[in-house]
Amino acid sequence: MNAYRLSIKGEIPLHGETYVSGGKNTSLAVLPAVILCDEPCVIENLPDIDDINVLYTILCHLGAKVDYQRDKKRMIIDPTSVNCTTVPFSFTQQMRASYYLMGALFGRYGEASVGYPGGCAIGSRPIDQHIKGFCLLGAEFLEEGGMLKLKGERRGSIINFDMATVGGTINVMLAACKAKGNTVLANAAREPHVVDLANFLNSMGAKIRGAGTSTIRIRGVQKLSGAAYSVIPDQIETGTLMIAAAATRGDVLIRGCIPTHMEALTAKLLEMGVFVDSFDDCIRVRLNKGHRAIRISTQEYPGFPTDLQQPMSALLTKANGNSEVTENIFDNRFKHLDEMRRMGAKVHISGRTAYIEGVPELRGAPVNACDLRGGAALVIAGLMAKGITQVYNPDYIHRGYERLEEKLSSLGADIRLEKTE
């Protein structure tokens, strides 16, 4: 339990303008990718979140020279001094994306020894597809004392994923960049941050084609040159802010986002009767009346993102009618709904589907964040509820959202971090 909690006074409509930070999940892929490079790189637009701090310490542990200019959201990384291919469990347990060090270290040095990854408890999160890809590229895989070990030559291959795994696609792309010969990733994930990583790698001289489609082709290269790269804005933070605007019946302009990444959510909000106006690099979300109940079914991109399922379910607790939310990607991503019941939400869960009966009012209550996006969902529920909501374990939220309290406060929310008793 953290020594802090978020305290939220609800029923205040959000008004005004805010901005989106750089993408968490894209940064967690791009930063390890620098290890593949033969020269220093500059990575810009990094979000100031705990997961980036963990990755910073891992890069330093490996021997890279890292100048992290937090205030400028920039890291200058010289990977040529990397002198270690082992990442201990003490680091990896803090963050799931630490497994990208497997692909980056194996892709550069032909060996890697990385502790089991941690991450949000949203179901069993195997990495069999990552291992399958590494082995097809020539790695021998060994699991020893909680360490995942890879060693071997890197040669091109054809990898057909059993599901469109984001992590698997990214990890095997990292490992294949400098492999001898050509690699094909079939049934690859199409998320925006897969495309962002491919763009970064290509800016260093990699030869990757087809990112954003389900078939990615990689021609191995020997050398990657230094590059300066700015990561894309965070798709999930954009969606979370859009939902918060609708949930409080506000009128918010979200700047610095990519509206085309938000189409699945925008379509659902329009279906609910929310006003959404998309411009080149900003989105305006307005609502001044009730919203309709809908059905949501999470899918790989470009379908409705699983990471927005939890924030959206908060909005649905006060919809006019009964909604259905089916979670197809992870097998345990409804824990936040137990907490919302304490606020008066009417929810019934059966298998992969949550049945949400819209209620006229939520009441503030003390609730526990259990994971990153579930914590964001509880913040949204607190913004909607009558009275005060206290969200415990806000560290989950700070892992993946940069200054969320500040952004919401700047829009008029009454939200602040306070010490617990």
Ligand code: EPZ
């Ligand atoms: C990434 O997780 C994101 N994390 C998740 O965001 C996101 O929810 C997920 O992609 C889906 O979009 C990062 O980018 C750091 P997957 P990842 O591999 O890579 C199964 C957040 O809140 N699977 O696409 O773990 C897996 O169990 C986080 O920012 C296997 O069975 O997602 C899951 O059911 C939460 N074997 C499904 O596939 C494998 O080898 C999707 O997993 C790999 C995955």
